[in-house]
Amino acid sequence: MDVIFKNAQRVGPKGQPEKVHLHIANGRVAYIGHDMPNHAAEMVDTKGAFFSVGWFDPLANFCEPGLEHKEDIESGARVAIRGGFTRVGVLPDTDPVLDSNPQLAYIVERSRGVLPHVHVLPSFVKRGNHGELSEVLEMEEAGALAFAQPRSVMLHSSVVLKSMEYLRPTGKRLVLYVNDKKTVPGAFVHEGMANVQMGMRGIPDFCEEVLVKQYIELLRYTQSSCHLSGISSRKSLPYIEKAKHEGLDISCDVSVNQLLFNEYHVLGFDTNYKLEPPLRSEDDQLALIEAVKSGLIDVVTAQHQPHEADAKRTEIHLAEFGVIGLQTVFPLLCQVFSVEKAVEILAVHNRRPFGVAEKGLNVGDEAEITFYMPDTTWVFDEAANESKSANSMSMGKLLKGKAVGVVAKGQFAWYG
Amino acid sequence: MSALSVKHLLGIKHLDRSDIGLIFSTADNFSTILNRQIKKVPSLRDITIANVFFENSTRTRISFELAEKRLSADVVNFSASSSSVSKGETLLDTVNNILAMKVDMVVMRHPHVGACHFLANHINANVINAGDGTHEHPTQALLDAYSIRKRHGRVEGLNVLIMGDILHSRVALSNIFCLLKLGANVKLCGPPTLIPKNIESLGVAVEYNLDAALAWCDVVNVLRIQLERQKDSYFPSLREYARYYGLGLERLNRLQKEITVLHPGPMNRGVEIDSRVADHPRHSIILDQVENGVAIRMAVLYLLASDPATF
16 A cells, blocks of 8 residues: 545644645555655545544444344445444454364454454453353463343343453453333333333332442452443443442443434334333433543444334334444434544444554554544435444434545555 | 225224314215114115125124125125235235226235225225234224214213233224324223333323223223233233233222223133123123224225216
8 A cells, every 4th residue: 555645634732733745655554744745656635624533432232143134244334434433343242152173263364355454352252141151261371351241131240250350360340231121121212201101110210220329339349341332321330430439440432323313212113212221311311421521431332223114014013123334323423412522432442341452653663543524414325324234213314424535454445 | 085095904003183073974874774674775886896804804894895785886805815815916016906896995804904095006996904914904993082972972081991912902003093182081901011112202102000990991992802812921811911911890890980991802711801791781891892993994985986086
């Protein structure tokens, strides 16, 4: 690769835009500055596009193996790269559940030829939900980024305790979901005001609070590392704040959907708003936004969960949870935060809990860059969608802000 | 005004007060016709209506069918037990197949909340919700309010108590929306395990003492206890339920006033309602409800079918 990206803009130390040229040679950053480099094989005029260190979503579903009709590694990679991501972590919600080293090796092998960089988060429990630990040390050695709870598995606290203790020497994070499915069986919306109008039983927010408290106690006892995924309630935040204050190695995330929508969006029975955890109250939504701003919530994910049309085009009770999102997360974040904040989340904050270095923009680094246009408007439609699935509430909507190019793994992925 | 503001009857929530008024005045006309010797009118000739019932129903299905036949519509009946649903066909496929036979309206009962909304979003025919899970049962609420109006001459300003299993009741939710839109005061009574949290946000009050609630009300709508709920331990026994939340004649007699008793049926006599109350010549209007149900359903079918925006 030998490319000059001319007329690009970066955000300077005082927040002011600064026009520069970038030269990427042999997969590494050769030059960034005001002078035009002498020559290169290829020249791309970015016409003022901004750029940052490449973006990262640590918790996405690429559905391979077993659920390739929803997404596979190639299609998932295309989605990610069009969304501006240079790195993605994939979850073990495959069929069978990704819980062993040969399966990890399969994903590594399958993703070798694709951009972006695919990290793997295998399950720390064996499939079948019997509470047996999977061979995490072997998978850690083979490069697992962290270890995650499969969504289909409900964990007993003894299993979480065992897993935290066993994993402690590795320093790898245990990704745990804090949505409780046991207290109100069958419920899938928030218990608030909207569910009353729909005649549906809801999941009270204390259910999440109880799990957050329990996991923090286990973390305090084991002094291990964990990541609480899918925070949806204001009530959870003070516990996380206290735990961080104490110095416990805890991080957490929220899905971009929780920042944009609330319980009232489910009123029309649109299955795209059937999410796990459920969309909660407006008050929760506002508290989550503030917690992201303050840094209390470390990570914002797209919570990319592809599903075939039939899994969503059905009665809401029968519909699957979740939506796709890697391609739209940047414009959606820009609806909630400033462009600078949105980029900071995707480029910097999302990397930190998982120990992924913020590299790719210094001279000598393997190039890992995302180009974006904050003011470009575009319609996320069938033609734009790279996923095998189309389950998104943003489908057909006009969005502002777009990723326009990516250099990942030192390779020029696309610009346009 | 001569047309409804909606294309489908999915729930009372989507109607406004003038819609309900229009349905009532249309039902008044049909009510007169139903008491004539020749009860049939040609209003829906050439209109085909499918009654699609994915859940058991006796009176709602018969009431709709009678209403449709009185309006001279062509009627097809489809019930889940005799359908291909048991073979794994989806709701949308089932209904699309029926529509391919050129059906104009679908009356549907379904065990899942929001199923009628789903259907209305995916097919061209008018959809009438005949009960969707624990969500709404709009024609039941309309006929309940209509029956109250017939008995009292008004609904506005009346104190209406809805008692029993509110949590699992689509009748309760539709009644709440309907009565509030018509200006009634609504109170709920039942064991706390069967009253949804935050229900007060809809504008109703909750009272756990049945005697106090009865002393307050002019009208009481008694909801059926679904006997299968008892094994989920929402209350300890039918015996205890009947004692604390059952409408017995002694309770009514203690009030020293006459209140109107409704029940959407089917009744568990001796559990939520005493037979002597259900059959009481002055208190009970339970059979009037059934009679009014046909007129109300005729009105709904007629108004939806004759909406110029629809055909």
